Amino acid sequence: MYGNTGKMAKIDLTRGTYTVEDTAPYFKKYLGGRALNHILLFRETDTAKVQPFDPENVIVFGAGPLGGTTWPSSGRFQATFIAPLPYSGWGDTNVGGAIGPELKFAGWDTLVIKGKAPQPTYLYIENDKIEFRSAEDLWGKGVDECTMILHQRHLGSEVLLIGPAGENLVKFANIRTHRTSSMGRTGGGAVMGSKNLKGIVIKGTKGVKIYDPNKFLELSLQCQKDLMDPNFGMVHSLTYKIMSKYGTPGLTRLIGQTGMVPIKNWNQCGIWAQDTELVEYIGDKIWKRNDACYTCPVHCHGAYRLEDPVYGCFSGGPEYETTCALGHKCLEPRSKLVLKLNAMCNDLGMDTVEAGNLFATLMEWFEKGIIDEKFTEGIVLTWGNGDGMINLLEKIGKGEGCGKMLGEGPYWVGKKLGEEALKYVYHQKGMCATGVETRSTIGSMLQFALSPRGSHHLSGLPTAEWVNIPAVAVHTTGFAEAGDIRSYHPEAKARLVQFYENLFELP
Ligand code: SF4
Structure with missing residues (x-):
């Protein structure tokens, strides 16, 4: 075999x-x-x-x-x-x-x-x-x-x-x-x-058996070269250039231009003027080194040590999904706070996307008067209250006090609170959405609706639509409309999602 x-x-x-x-x-x-x-x-x-x-x-x-x-x-x-x-x-x-x-x-x-x-x-x-x-x-x-x-x-x-x-x-x-x-x-x-x-x-100390090792190595090296080649294609070279230096947070401005970055619990979207620290500062000043998954030339991960008397920490990341969920969605622009929250999530073993969505939802419930500080045991979770998020995160991870109930996730907490609360939980199938504003991207909307777990950018990210290159759209689907993020063309969007779902299913 x-x-x-x-x-x-x-x-x-x-x-x-x-x-x-x-x-x-x-x-x-x-x-x-x-x-x-x-x-x-x-x-x-x-x-x-x-x-x-x-x-x-x-x-x-x-x-x-x-x-x-x-x-x-x-x-x-x-x-x-x-x-x-x-x-x-x-x-x-x-x-x-x-x-x-x-x-x-x-x-x-x-x-x-x-x-x-x-x-x-x-x-x-x-x-x-x-x-x-x-x-x-x-x-x-x-x-x-x-x-x-x-x-x-x-x-x-x-x-x-x-x-x-x-x-x-x-x-x-x-x-x-x-x-x-x-x-x-x-x-x-x-x-x-x-x-x-x-x-x-x-x-493990065994190898993986290859039918034709020399040919396989030749193709592997060619593929690696292509991924790093600025002339190979805009999508790959752009992704490589940005992600290998700034990681996925470096993509924020690019996708923000299309309106895809959700802000303030999905009440706004696009470019957030206050996100400079989250987008530029982290990749440039904070990362001590870049890190890669096995055989990946992109090396989009980073590791950091934050020297600070209050928020000092070390960890890996953060990813775009993390800065978006804990920063943009919660209106917390301070990188120190987001780095601390990221490190806590990583050490406690918690999904930063759901944690950020939970805090953003709680902030909106506070604003709308659906909950008050009794619900969060004295913590008033107003927009941008990163310190409040830190306090609650500890309780959630350790299952203490109100943290036990909040650890159910925003959809399940909202369901208990009633219809009015549930209105402010931005979820698909009970799990909160990743940092993709689907009202700006019709293909992603369709893909998230069809995915059995809801939003899932590792099972069919329709990138031809994200970068809106007609040639790529026509090549992959036969329709230029597939690359237009605002187009509702039914067959073009269906073919777009089908193409990327099939592509991402390859092991
Ligand atoms: S395989 Fe790992 S290092 Fe490479 S792009 Fe994906 S997450 Fe980043």
Whole structure:
């Protein structure tokens, strides 16, 4: 077998056992990666009956056939499960870093994990061996500290972890890896927490078998060159130029010109005059170094240490989605505050998108008189109150006081408060939207409506529309209208979404 390893592990946390199965029969029908994950989820559990935190829920982790090879940006890794945050239950989240390739190096395509460990546990995978190790000493600790402990304990390994938010079943708890990367959305961290599974540590020393290694390397190098070539195409060169220096926050102004950046809980959109610190200052002055996922020439991630007596912190990121959610949507323009909030979310193991949307929604509820400070235990959450957000974030991550209720996420809190409150929650299928103002971009609106988990820019980002290049639009869909963000041309927009959904399904 080439590309894939041909092996998956079915792990039962309740019993502390695992079986090894052949993945080869699946590859006659599916390429692997996300598609295989979803098929396995439907086969391994009753998705109509099982609830997100039931031990019968299954988490499938999978790497695609290119993972672990020299192909650029091929280190993506997919998790699939019944999710607590979107009411569709569609748990679908994806990450870069190097954990996917490491799984392949250890000789596995896929892990299917079910049951509930009797006590806090982490999985240690070293090539063919899978061990169930006690995580009693890690439970309650933040992601940063646990990452350091596990890297020291298992030198040369890759680590996937949840933080206190996952342990406390915060519905928007994420799964972290590689210090700068998150499986951010739909609440996978809480599903791991419900299984007493603190993390997975992987160490592999095998390679990935390639049919024609020389030809493959030649094509990999060509693709890498193209991605960095300013003459290759506007989309790629622009993305590379901006993202490799400023990360995804560097795209804010570009997409803001089209009206796509949401501001003040989606009441406004476009360019926010006060976002200079969030957009330019972070990439230019704060990032200590750029970081890349496995084999990715774009290296869009950054790491920072903020020296400040009040807000001092260190972490990875922030991404555009983070600066938009905690900055633009909440009208918090101060980079120190946003960097502190980002570091807290990362260490507690929480999705910054849902956290930012939660605060923006609370701010609007305050403004409209739907809630008052009794609801937030004395914290008056007016627009731009970053300090109030910091106080609440700690409570949410640790499940303390009103934080327990807020950890349900804005849609579920709004539902309890009633119709009037729910009006101000900007969500799709119960999960809040990413930083894309879909009323400005008709293709994205259609894509988010069709995606079973709501907004999902990793399952079909219609970039031909974002950059509005007629030649690209015609080439990909046959219609110039597909590239016009304001056009409602039904066939053009349908073909646009279809093209990018198919493209993004490739592993
Ligand atoms: S470094 Fe950035 S562009 Fe490259 S794979 Fe990771 S997230 Fe994607």
